[in-house]
Amino acid sequence: MYYQIVPAGFKFYKRRRMMKKNQKLLIGISAAVLVALVAAALLLWKGFSAKPEKGSxxxxxxxxxxxxxxxxxxxxxxxxxxxxxxxxxxxxxxxxxxxxxxxxxxxxxxxxxxxxxxxxxxxxxxxxxxxxxxxxxxxxxxxxxxxxx
Missing domain, CATH: 2.170.130.30 (Ferric Hydroxamate Uptake Protein; Chain A, domain 1)
Incomplete structure (x- = not known):
């Protein structure tokens, strides 16, 4: 039976690394949602804005x-x-x-x-x-x- 010696703070380091990875994923998803919302708002604004009339x-x-x-x-x-x-x-x-x-x-x-x-x-x-x-x-x-x- 072998025992692995784990330095103090290793579990904390591992947990912190995992949290940073999740945080980056959350930021990426939030940015994608924001871009999609802005694009949708622009399309709605363009669709409902007044259109120029031709003629006199x-x-x-x-x-x-x-x-x-x-x-x-x-x-x-x-x-x-x-x-x-x-x-x-x-x-x-x-x-x-x-x-x-x-x-x-x-x-x-x-x-x-x-x-x-x-x-x-x-x-x-x-x-x-x-x-x-x-x-x-x-x-x-x-x-x-x-x-x-």
């Missing part, structure tokens, strides 16, 4: 100035996105920093007085940029000159 559309774009006065513009366009329709009508100017700061000849400058343009659809601020806002026939959009938040 009539939209109303209302500009509310700093003094509260407003001006309505009725646009007939074949464009599919709000920014393209407004550029086509000459109502907005694209700035070098990627923002539309000038609307209907009025510039909002955050660095001077914290002013900016709030773009909304039927009174509700849009959740995407004007380049991504799909337009449909008979919709109403507003650009409100806003100072601060």
């Amino acid at each position: 559309k009539d939209i109303t774009f209302e500009v509310v100035y700093q003094d509260g006065a407003s001006k309505k513009h009725t646009l007939s366009t074949d464009q599919e996105y709000l920014a393209n329709a407004l550029e086509e009508a000459g109502l907005i100017t694209y700035s070098a920093d990627g923002f539309y700061t000038t609307i209907d000849g009025v510039t909002a400058d955050w660095s001077k007085d914290e002013s900016w343009w709030c773009i909304s659809k039927d009174g509700t601020p849009i959740t995407v940029g004007m380049n991504e806002q799909v337009i449909a026939d008979q919709e109403h959009y507003e650009a409100t000159y806003t100072i601060g938040y």
Whole structure:
């Protein structure tokens, strides 16, 4: 009969090694599940997001100035996105920093007085940029000159 001499702490080392192996497996499975959930969310978002309409559309774009006065513009366009329709009508100017700061000849400058343009659809601020806002026939959009938040 042979006895194996086991150094003190060997069982602890073996158990710890097994736990690390299980931990790596758990992290790998968690990462795979996370990637699958993100992919599913993107597919659902893409599937349920608004699709551009082809053809002519009539939209109303209302500009509310700093003094509260407003001006309505009725646009007939074949464009599919709000920014393209407004550029086509000459109502907005694209700035070098990627923002539309000038609307209907009025510039909002955050660095001077914290002013900016709030773009909304039927009174509700849009959740995407004007380049991504799909337009449909008979919709109403507003650009409100806003100072601060």
